[in-house]
Amino acid sequence: MKNLKVIAFDADDTLFVNETFFGEAEEKFCSLMSDYLSKQSISQELFKTQINNLPTYGYGIKGYILSMIETAMSISNNTIPVEYIEKIIQYGKDLTEKPIELLEGVVETLELLTGKYKLVVATKGDLLDQRRKLHKSGLGKYFHHIEVMSDKQQIDYLDLLKRLEVAPEDFLMIGNSLKSDILPVLEIGGYAVHIPFHTTWEHERINHKIEHENFRTAVIMTELANLLS
Incomplete structure (x- = not known):
C-alpha cells in the first residue's frame, strides 16, 4: 500500500455512529406494533420490506421510514391508526436530529x-x-x-x-x-x-x-x- x-x-x-440509532428506532417500532406480532416477527417483516424496497428507495432514513409505514400497514391489515403513522414519521425526524x-x-x-x-x-x-x-x-x-x-x-x-x-x-x-x-x-x-x-x-x-x-x-x-x- x-x-x-x-x-x-x-x-x-x-x-x-449510525446503526446504533437505527436500532433504537427499530426498537420503538417493534414496541409500537407489539399488539400485532412478536418483536422478532416485526423485525423480520421490516427487514424483508426494506430489502424489497432498496431498488426503489435506496439506502437511508427516508426509505427506512417508508418501509416502516408499509410494514405497519401490512401486519395490521391496513387497520393501523393514523396516530401510529404520525409516530413512525416522528421516528424518522428524530433520526435526522441525532448528534x-x-x-x-x-x-x-x-x-x-x-x-x-x-x-x-x-x-x-x-x-x-x-x-x-x-x-x-x-x-x-x-x-x-x-x-x-x-x-x-x-x-x-x-x-x-x-x-x-x-x-x-x-x-x-x-x-x-x-x-x-x-x-x-x-x-x-x-x-x-x-x-x-x-x-x-x-x-x-x-x-x-x-x-x-x-x-x-x-x-x-x-x-x-x-x-x-
Missing part, C-alpha cells in the same frame, strides 16, 4: 493523512442526510471529494475511480462493511481495510472469511497509520 494515491472512507459506522458521535481516532488519523493522500468519502445513504452529518461532524474540511453512492458494487467503485482519475491499485477503501466496503474493492484490484463496528445491519453481513493479499483489518482507526507505513 506504499504507492497509494487516494484513500476513501465509508461514513456511517466508520467515521461516526454526531465521531468514532475513536478518526480526527487524529485524518489529521495525519491530510496532505499525504487525496482523501475522499465514499458512502451509501440519503444525499441530504449524509451531507448534513458530514457538515455537523466538522470532518468535511479533510476531504477532497464526497461521493454518496446509490450502491457499492464493483461497477459503482469503477465509476468512482474513473471520476477520481485513479487506478484501482492506487486506491484504498476503509469501512466497517465487508460486503459493501471491502469485497467489491478487492475484486477490482484495490486495497481495503476493515474496521469493524460493534453492530452491523443484517443486509451487510457475509458468512465467509476474507483472505486476500490486499486486505487488512484494524481494531480502531488509529491503527491505519501503521498499516500504511
Whole structure:
C-alpha cells in the first residue's frame, strides 16, 4: 500500500455512529406494533420490506421510514391508526436530529493523512442526510471529494475511480462493511481495510472469511497509520 494515491472512507459506522440509532428506532417500532406480532416477527417483516424496497428507495432514513409505514400497514391489515403513522414519521425526524458521535481516532488519523493522500468519502445513504452529518461532524474540511453512492458494487467503485482519475491499485477503501466496503474493492484490484463496528445491519453481513493479499483489518482507526507505513 506504499504507492497509494487516494484513500476513501465509508461514513456511517466508520467515521461516526449510525446503526446504533437505527436500532433504537427499530426498537420503538417493534414496541409500537407489539399488539400485532412478536418483536422478532416485526423485525423480520421490516427487514424483508426494506430489502424489497432498496431498488426503489435506496439506502437511508427516508426509505427506512417508508418501509416502516408499509410494514405497519401490512401486519395490521391496513387497520393501523393514523396516530401510529404520525409516530413512525416522528421516528424518522428524530433520526435526522441525532448528534454526531465521531468514532475513536478518526480526527487524529485524518489529521495525519491530510496532505499525504487525496482523501475522499465514499458512502451509501440519503444525499441530504449524509451531507448534513458530514457538515455537523466538522470532518468535511479533510476531504477532497464526497461521493454518496446509490450502491457499492464493483461497477459503482469503477465509476468512482474513473471520476477520481485513479487506478484501482492506487486506491484504498476503509469501512466497517465487508460486503459493501471491502469485497467489491478487492475484486477490482484495490486495497481495503476493515474496521469493524460493534453492530452491523443484517443486509451487510457475509458468512465467509476474507483472505486476500490486499486486505487488512484494524481494531480502531488509529491503527491505519501503521498499516500504511
